[in-house]
Amino acid sequence: MRRFLAHRTGTAGAVVLAVAALVALVAPLLIPAEALDVTRVTAPAWQPPGARQWLGTDHTGRSVALLMAQGAGTSLFVGLTAAVLAVGIGTLVGIVSGHFGGLLSGALLRVTDFFLVLPALVLAIALSTVLPRGLGTIVLAIGLTSWPSTARVVRAQTLTIEARPFVERARALGGGHGHVIGRHVLPSVVPLVLVNATLAVASAIVAESTLAFLGLGDPTRISWGAMLHQAQLHGAVPRAAWWFLLPPGLAIVVVVLAFTLVGRALEAVVTPKR
Amino acid sequence: MRVKLGALLAVATTVVLGAPPVAAQQPVILKVAITQQIDSLNPFLAVFQSSTEVGRLMYDYLTAYAADDQAVTEGLARSWESSADKLTWTFTVPEGKKWSDGQPITAHDVAFTYNLMLTDEAARTANGSFVTNFASVTAPDDRTVVIRTKTPQVTMLALDVPIVPRHVWEHVGSVKDHANDRMPVVGSGPFVLTEHVAGQHIKLKANKTYWRGAPKVDELHFVYFQNSDAAVQALGKGEVDLVNRMAPAQFDSLAGKDGVTRNKAQGRRFTELLINPGAQTRTGEPIGDGHPALRDVRVRRAVAQAIDLDALVQRVNLGYAEKGAGLVPPVFTQWHWKPDEAQQRRFDPAAANAALDAAGYPRRADGTRFPLRLIGRAGRAYDEQASEYLKRSMGDIGIPLDVRLVSDNQLNEATTAATYDLAFSGWATNVDPDFVLSLHTCAQRPGADGKGGTTDAYFCDETYDRLYARQLSEFDQGERVRIVHQMQARFHDQVPAVVLAYDNALEAYRSDRFARFTTQPAQGGVIMAQNGVWGYYGAEPLQRAAPAPGSRWPAFAIGAAVLVALVVTALVLARRRRATAGERE
Numbered sequence: 001m002r003r004f005l006a007h008r009t010g011t012a013g014a015v016v017l018a019v020a021a022l023v024a025l026v027a028p029l030l031i032p033a034e035a036l037d038v039t040r041v042t043a044p045a046w047q048p049p050g051a052r053q054w055l056g057t058d059h060t061g062r063s064v065a066l067l068m069a070q071g072a073g074t075s076l077f078v079g080l081t082a083a084v085l086a087v088g089i090g091t092l093v094g095i096v097s098g099h100f101g102g103l104l105s106g107a108l109l110r111v112t113d114f115f116l117v118l119p120a121l122v123l124a125i126a127l128s129t130v131l132p133r134g135l136g137t138i139v140l141a142i143g144l145t146s147w148p149s150t151a152r153v154v155r156a157q158t159l160t161i162e163a164r165p166f167v168e169r170a171r172a173l174g175g176g177h178g179h180v181i182g183r184h185v186l187p188s189v190v191p192l193v194l195v196n197a198t199l200a201v202a203s204a205i206v207a208e209s210t211l212a213f214l215g216l217g218d219p220t221r222i223s224w225g226a227m228l229h230q231a232q233l234h235g236a237v238p239r240a241a242w243w244f245l246l247p248p249g250l251a252i253v254v255v256v257l258a259f260t261l262v263g264r265a266l267e268a269v270v271t272p273k274r
Numbered sequence: 275m276r277v278k279l280g281a282l283l284a285v286a287t288t289v290v291l292g293a294p295p296v297a298a299q300q301p302v303i304l305k306v307a308i309t310q311q312i313d314s315l316n317p318f319l320a321v322f323q324s325s326t327e328v329g330r331l332m333y334d335y336l337t338a339y340a341a342d343d344q345a346v347t348e349g350l351a352r353s354w355e356s357s358a359d360k361l362t363w364t365f366t367v368p369e370g371k372k373w374s375d376g377q378p379i380t381a382h383d384v385a386f387t388y389n390l391m392l393t394d395e396a397a398r399t400a401n402g403s404f405v406t407n408f409a410s411v412t413a414p415d416d417r418t419v420v421i422r423t424k425t426p427q428v429t430m431l432a433l434d435v436p437i438v439p440r441h442v443w444e445h446v447g448s449v450k451d452h453a454n455d456r457m458p459v460v461g462s463g464p465f466v467l468t469e470h471v472a473g474q475h476i477k478l479k480a481n482k483t484y485w486r487g488a489p490k491v492d493e494l495h496f497v498y499f500q501n502s503d504a505a506v507q508a509l510g511k512g513e514v515d516l517v518n519r520m521a522p523a524q525f526d527s528l529a530g531k532d533g534v535t536r537n538k539a540q541g542r543r544f545t546e547l548l549i550n551p552g553a554q555t556r557t558g559e560p561i562g563d564g565h566p567a568l569r570d571v572r573v574r575r576a577v578a579q580a581i582d583l584d585a586l587v588q589r590v591n592l593g594y595a596e597k598g599a600g601l602v603p604p605v606f607t608q609w610h611w612k613p614d615e616a617q618q619r620r621f622d623p624a625a626a627n628a629a630l631d632a633a634g635y636p637r638r639a640d641g642t643r644f645p646l647r648l649i650g651r652a653g654r655a656y657d658e659q660a661s662e663y664l665k666r667s668m669g670d671i672g673i674p675l676d677v678r679l680v681s682d683n684q685l686n687e688a689t690t691a692a693t694y695d696l697a698f699s700g701w702a703t704n705v706d707p708d709f710v711l712s713l714h715t716c717a718q719r720p721g722a723d724g725k726g727g728t729t730d731a732y733f734c735d736e737t738y739d740r741l742y743a744r745q746l747s748e749f750d751q752g753e754r755v756r757i758v759h760q761m762q763a764r765f766h767d768q769v770p771a772v773v774l775a776y777d778n779a780l781e782a783y784r785s786d787r788f789a790r791f792t793t794q795p796a797q798g799g800v801i802m803a804q805n806g807v808w809g810y811y812g813a814e815p816l817q818r819a820a821p822a823p824g825s826r827w828p829a830f831a832i833g834a835a836v837l838v839a840l841v842v843t844a845l846v847l848a849r850r851r852r853a854t855a856g857e858r859e
Contacts, residue, residue, distance in 0.1 A: 038659065039585070039666040059523060060589065060659065133652075133678055215653040219661075219679040233655050235523025238506050 003269045010265020016258035024076045027069035035066050036222065049243050056243035058227075059234035067222055068247050074223035075255070078138055079205035085143030086204070087197040090150025095189065097151070098158025099181055109155075112148045120145040124207060128216040135218050142207045150196045154189055161188050191270035198263035202256045209252050224248040301492035302815045304788070306802070307505035307514040308496050315470060316454040317436035318390075318397040323702075323803060324496075326400075330807045331478060331494070332461035333436035336365060336384060336419075341808035342796035344606070344705050346431045350379060350462065351419070360426035360749060361409075365419040371485040373439045374458065374466045378416075385413035386440040388421070396450035401435045403709075426747045428754065432706045437462065464489045464811045473498055489811050506782075509534065515787055518802040520780040521655055522592035533786035539793065539800040540605035541779035544598055545656060545700040546731075547581070547664070549574050551770045553692030553732035556719045562692025562732075567635060567644055574769040575619070576629040577696075580671045581664065582621045587775050590659045594780060598773030600762030601714075602707050605776075605795070608755050609707045611762035619766070623670045630671060643672040649688050650698040652679035657698045660774070664696070690720070692732055699730065699771070705805050707758055708746065714765060715742050733770035779803065789814045 005011055034040040038060040047057040055064035097108040115123075127141040161167060167184050175183070211217050212225025213232070227248040231237075236244045310324040317329045338349040351365035371379040388411040391397045398405065409422040423430070442460050446452045458479070459467040464486065465478035476496040480489045497514055499505040506524045509517045510531060520528075528534050550564030551574065567573050583597045596604060600611035613619070630636075635643045648664060650657030661677045668675040675696075680688070688694045703710045712718060716734035741761045748754040766773075779800045783791060792812025793799030801809035 037666065038589070038662045060662075129681060133680065219652060219658060220677055230658070232503075233653065233658065235503070235521055235527060237503055238510075238524050238527040240527075 004265055007265035007268060009261045010268075013258040013261030013265070016254060017262065020072055020076060020255055020258070023069050024073040027066075028073060031066050031070060036062055036070060038062065046239060046241055048241075055247055056241070058230065058244050059236070064227075064244055064247060067227055068224070068251060071222045071224045071227055071248065072251070074135070074218075074221050075205055075208060075225070075252070078135065078142070078208040078223070079201045079255075079259075082139045082142035082146070082204040082208065083197050083200035085139060086145075086147040086200050087150050087193055088147075089143065090147035090196070091154050091189065091193050093147070093151040094154025095158050095181060095185060098155040099162065099177065099185060108151075112151045115145065116148040116152075118145075121207070121210060124211060125214065125216060128211055133218055135221060138208055138211055138217055141211065142204050146200060146203060146207070150193070150200065153192060153196060157189050157192050158185050161185050191266075195263055195267045195270055198259055198266055202259035202263065205252065205256055205259070209248075224252050302490075303493045303495055304491045304516065304810065304813050304815075305495045305497055305514040306516045306810075307499050307508055309499050309502055309505060309519070311473065311498070312470070312476065314453075315459070315467065316449070316452050317400070317438060318449050319399050321400050327803065327807070328467070328476060328478075328496070329436050330463065331465040331810060332459060332463045332467050333438060334462045335435060336433055336437060337431050339432075339705055339794070339805040341792050341794045341799075341804075341806065341812070344795055344805060350384065350437055354431065356430070361423055363421045363423070363430050365421070367417055367419065369417070371462070372483050373441075373460050373462055374481050374483065375439075375460045376483070377439065377441055377460075379437075379439075379462055380416040381413035381419045382416065383440045384419045384437050385411050386444065387435065387437045390438075390443070390449070391435070394449050396448070399450075404429070404433045404435050426749065428746060428749060429706050429708055432704070434704070464807060465494050486811070489813070491810075491813050491815060494810055509782055509784065512784060512786075515784045516781070516791075516801065517783075518779065518781040518800070520782065522594045522780065523655075525594065525780040525782070526592065528782050533784055534782055535785035537781040537783070537791075537793070537801055538594065538798075539779040539781065540596075540603065540798045541777045541800065542603060542605060542704075542803070543700055543702045543777045543779075544601070544603055545595075545698070545774045545777060546598070547772045547774055548689065548694065548697040548699050548731045549577060549769060549771060550692060550695055550697075551732060551768075554719065554734065555722055556717065557722050559722060561720070562694070564692060565644065565646055565695045568646075568695060570633055571768055572629055572633040573635065576626040576633070576671065577668070577673070578769045578772045579619055579621065579629070580623050580626040580667045581772060581774070582667060583774060584621065586660055586663055590656060590663065591775055591777065594778040595775035596778075598775045599766060600759075601710050601765060601773065602703055602758070602762065603776040605799075606703065606705065606707065609758050611759040611766075613763070613766060617763055617766065623667070626671045637672045641672060642674050645674045645676060646695040647676045647678060648696040648698075649685060649694045650677070650679050651682055651685050654698075660698070700777075701730065711742055711745070711758065711761055714770070715739050731770035733765070733768070735764065735768055738764050738768075787816060789816050 041061040043053065043057050043061040043063070045057060045059050045061045047053055049056040053063050053065070055068065058064055058067065093108050093112060097105040123145045124141040127144065128137050131137040131140065161184065167180060170180055170184060208217070208223065209225030209228065212223050213228045215229055217223060217226050217229070228245065231241070231244040308324055310322055312325045312328065313322045314320045314325060315328070317333055320326055320329050335349045336351050338347050339345065340347040350367055350371065352368045354363060354365045356363045365384070367379060367381045367384060373379055388405060388408065391402065391405045392408060392411065407423050407425060407427050409424050412420050414420060421430070439460050455470060457468050461467065461481070464481055464484045466481050467476070468479050469475070469477035475498060478494040480492050482488045499508065502520060502524060505514065505517045506520060506528065508514045510528065512533070525536060525538070528536055550562065550568050552560070552566070552569035553562045553564055555561050587593065587595045587597050599613050602609040602611065604610045630643055637643055646668065648661055650661055652658070657679060661679065665675045665677055685697070689697050689699060701710055701713070713728060713730040714733040716739055718729040719732060719734060720729070738761055741757050741764065745754050745757040745761070748757060781801050783801065791801045792808040793801055794804040794806060794808050
């Protein structure tokens with residue numbers, strides 16, 4: 001903990017994330033439903049930022065500031081769950097292929113390679129087109145396309161761990177697969193996985209925004225990517241309505257940056273100095 | 275060496291001096307932005323709106339629709355008459371009309387075109403519906419075309435079939451494989467196709483010998499754009515002169531822009547909300563999985579009554595539409611039907627709630643009656659926004675709405691297979707309402723295998739079908755109008771679909787280059803996508819004044835750039851020469 005706090009950039013990132021998480025959790029409780037219901041809003045559309053509307057209004061008269069707060073939840077939720085899914089699959093595949101070796105390892109590695117060479121965005125687009133629209137589909141599409149790098153890293157770590165004498169000792173004393181994996185491999189892989197997960201969240205948030213911007217997201221939910229999609233669809237660009245385009249874009253950049261900073265700091269803490 | 279350098283400089287000077295006169299002789303070009311691709315240049319195969327529009331520019335039809343009131347007027351034929359039994363039609367093609375290669379246009383060209391369609395299945399691809407009722411087409415002499423029909427047909431003066439030159443097309447082996455791209459393409463319209471680069475541009479030159487008189491512009495270019503945002507930007511910058519099919523927000527963004535005039539026109543399109551009335555095939559087999567409650571006309575009426583059409587027009591169309599009712603938009607004044615006091619369906623959620631209670635669908639403990647699905651197209655601004663309103667409207671009458679916005683193909687699949695409860699749709703209507711009315715007849719439902727037929731809403735109603743058959747053979751105009759109104763009233767009453775709005779056609783043009791365009795109809799009409807090509811044909815460039823200050827600058831700039839480039843090249847060449855000479859020594 002103290003070592004992490006020594007990284008000033010990492011701490012800054014963590015603070016940003018804490019604020020974003022707080023907003024995401026509190027916003028749905030505080031924002032009245034009418035404020036985001038296009039049929040109930042009373043403000044005129046396309047209002048530039050002012051005293052009443054801090055960030056102006058969108059094409060229907062909804063407050064962009066409220067949309068931002070509401071969208072934070074979706075973006076973070078999708079980012080986190082997709083990252084957990086991706087890292088989960090990656091860890092499982094990595095440990096299994098690293099530990100067992102042989103034919104199974106070969107087969108798993110080829111699958112990993114297959115997903116690694118496939119352009120992730122194209123695959124995600126294909127998946128979200130075929131599957132029914134919804135948040136689950138987006139999470140699945142991102143999770144299924146971004147696990148291979150984790151798998152590779154985890155496999156490498158598993159192999160180095162298993163080559164160490166204490167694992168050999170454990171085997172000699174009669175430790176089975178479960179024991180070796182659970183007691184020795186997993187604990188030493190976990191820090192690495194954590195770092196990976198933090199970085200994966202960042203890329204998952206970008207992926208979610210990309211899909212939503214392309215109109216493949218959940219149309220009934222507000223996210224930052226979906227806001228960009230709507231801004232583009234309803235003519236914010238020809239109107240020069242920068243207040244509808246910039247905030248979601250900047251929010252994505254800031255949150256992704258924060259995750260990356262935290263990830264780097266964690267990496268420095270976890271990896272022993274050489 | 276010296277000599278070479280001098281020669282290069284001389285070339286450069288002539289380039290600079292020679293540039294301005296070339297610029298002054300530039301032809302007047304009308305540049306039009308389009309976003310839809312061309313499916314074919316072959317008029318027998320082309321079905322996309324963009325392609326038929328280009329087709330109309332290249333080939334005249336037998337008859338045309340006047341610019342000011344869309345009444346039938348002279349096309350290739352100047353006069354026509356029908357026999358007493360309405361089975362034989364005689365058209366007269368006057369002398370003096372010429373193809374763009376100078377050959378005279380005769381009745382034989384017309385007969386050749388129709389007979390090609392009658393004998394060759396491929397030639398019926400795009401416009402086959404017009405000739406299915408034809409018994410024979412003959413040309414007894416150069417001026418007369420005689421068409422015999424199997425049964426009386428009211429659309430005989432609205433045959434939207436491009437007439438092609440016989441002397442060119444009789445050498446065409448297979449219509450299906452004929453690309454029709456030997457430039458310039460011989461035609462009869464006001465413009466001649468001279469160049470087509472797929473995905474980039476289409477260029478046409480004015481037909482100086484056009485029988486109505488040469489167009490006022492020299493060339494007409496269609497320029498492709500990936501999306502309409504880009505097209506609107508290009509208009510703002512003056513890269514194109516005319517843009518149509520703008521979204522309301524884009525149209526608003528051009529308000530007050532210097533040199534741009536906007537044209538808000540009554541469009542031919544309507545947007546509708548399909549309500550699955552219990553879809554069946556032609557043979558009466560149930561198809562799809564529409565919610566059973568919607569088979570009850572009282573439920574459908576309640577759903578329609580709960581939708582606030584005025585709010586949709588104001589907030590989703592941003593006012594650029596008219597509230598919907600019948601199937602024919604108000605631009606077709608006489609066919610358009612307006613519900614009277616008694617037929618009017620007012621927005622009234624309370625009455626809709628009461629009607630649903632009475633129909634046997636009371637609210638359950640959780641306040642809902644039954645759920646419905648709404649399917650629309652993702653990425654279409656209207657669907658994305660209107661679905662939010664419908665969700666609220668339906669919620670107010672106890673119907674939770676599951677909104678699913680999908681890709682174009684998925685939407686088509688769902689509406690064709692009737693796997694929807696509510697769905698967004700829309701159609702464009704023609705001058706003659708026959709087509710849009712025919713979409714709702716029982717016969718248009720798919721066959722037992724789920725294929726064939728182009729039903730719009732799986733509507734099948736005996737009263738409607740009887741009226742449809744009557745209007746089709748009613749030659750008294752007043753009476754036919756009355757029947758068409760009755761049909762729309764019946765459709766409105768049975769609500770297999772709610773016509774939400776008649777969309778305005780939103781266009782804009784560079785008024786600093788073009789003084790005016792001919793709209794159709796004259797009042798509140800469109801420039802592009804007309805029933806004709808009056809918009810392009812009647813485009814009037816502003817008086818060609820002396821080149822505006824600054825217009826010479828590009829020429830000078832290019833000249834100067836060329837000069838600099840040549841000097842640099844010359845110097846580099848000279849230095850290299852010297853260098854190699856030095857090495858040689």
